[in-house]
Amino acid sequence: MFLTRKLTHSAALGAVSLWISGCNPVKTVSAPACPTIPYATQLITSATFTMGATRTYPEEAERVGRVGNYDIDAHEVTNAQFAAFIDATGYITTAEKPQVGFDVEGAAVFMPPNADNPNWWRFVPGATWHQPEGPGSSIKGQGTYPVVQVSYEDALAYAAWSKRDLPTEAEWEYAAGAGAASQYVWGDERTPSGKEMANTWQGTFPLENTQNDGFDLRAPVGCFPANTHGLYDMIGNVWEWTKSDTPSSSAAPTYVIKGGSYLCAENYCARYRSAARQFQEADLPTNHIGFRTVSRQDPDDTRK
Numbered sequence: 485m486f487l488t489r490k491l492t493h494s495a496a497l498g499a500v501s502l503w504i505s506g507c508n509p510v511k512t513v514s515a516p517a518c519p520t521i522p523y524a525t526q527l528i529t530s531a532t533f534t535m536g537a538t539r540t541y542p543e544e545a546e547r548v549g550r551v552g553n554y555d556i557d558a559h560e561v562t563n564a565q566f567a568a569f570i571d572a573t574g575y576i577t578t579a580e581k582p583q584v585g586f587d588v589e590g591a592a593v594f595m596p597p598n599a600d601n602p603n604w605w606r607f608v609p610g611a612t613w614h615q616p617e618g619p620g621s622s623i624k625g626q627g628t629y630p631v632v633q634v635s636y637e638d639a640l641a642y643a644a645w646s647k648r649d650l651p652t653e654a655e656w657e658y659a660a661g662a663g664a665a666s667q668y669v670w671g672d673e674r675t676p677s678g679k680e681m682a683n684t685w686q687g688t689f690p691l692e693n694t695q696n697d698g699f700d701l702r703a704p705v706g707c708f709p710a711n712t713h714g715l716y717d718m719i720g721n722v723w724e725w726t727k728s729d730t731p732s733s734s735a736a737p738t739y740v741i742k743g744g745s746y747l748c749a750e751n752y753c754a755r756y757r758s759a760a761r762q763f764q765e766a767d768l769p770t771n772h773i774g775f776r777t778v779s780r781q782d783p784d785d786t787r788k
């Protein structure tokens with residue numbers, strides 16, 4: 485059953501309506517085998533570079549970016565890593581507390597629109613990092629999948645516990661783009677020789693996902709080729725929080741998220757590029773945003 489009234493509005497997600505679910509909305513997909521990627525970091529050396537792009541969205545205007553020396557997680561923070569943090573600290577995530585505008589625990593979940601509800605983001609009571617699509621879903625057997633349903637505060641808390649930090653947008657973009665001038669970090673073709681290079685959406689969003697890349701939702705980290713810095717899933721799989729805030733008209737502060745997700749398609753979003761950016765309310769967890777962490781040689785060096 486749907487409640488179709490709009491209870492809140494997110495700058496990044498558009499209208500979000502309340503979903504009262506008696507069934508599990510998750511599709512079952514036969515996923516290809518993926519190698520196990522051990523936790524590792526990659527060292528990035530200081531640079532001044534061109535951030536942004538001129539050929540796409542206006543918010544990506546070219547500007548000078550600067551980074552110091554830092555290392556960055558080779559893959560997105562996984563469910564297993566996040567579970568270790570929860571076990572060690574007893575931390576309670578944002579989604580596990582009553583949410584602003586809804587007054588119950590839960591988070592935003594993507595669902596294809598239908599005749600009853602044109603919104604594709606719906607607030608699902610009970611959706612959390614350990615049941616990302618709401619009651620009935622689970623992360624059992626998904627320890628190597630990226631954690632989602634984490635707010636900015638949750639991501640920052642994990643980073644602090646691991647004695648690391650979230651990347652600035654410049655740190656993230658430099659590590660993702662690796663200086664590439666091409667449309668995609670791997671070249672100007674989205675699928676060279678027909679090969680999917682990242683977990684995105686194939687088909688017409690939001691109605692048809694052909695899953696040519698093998699995944700309807702998230703993929704285990706490291707299923708797709710690493711970039712030239714040895715970093716996996718910088719493009720696609722899940723969006724990633726940065727600690728770069730942005731001006732916002734919403735009540736909550738907003739931060740830049742990077743890299744696009746499994747919901748980015750050619751006909752919508754298309755933000756699976758290093759320059760792409762979106763602005764996300766800090767307190768709105770969703771099932772397509774995760775994060776990775778960095779450690780700076782000089783902890784105070786968050787130059788822009």
Ligand SMILES: [Ca+2]
Pocket residue numbers: 683684685686695697698699700701746
């Ligand atoms: Ca996919």
Ligand SMILES: [Ca+2]
Pocket residue numbers: 560717718719720721722723724743744
């Ligand atoms: Ca990603």
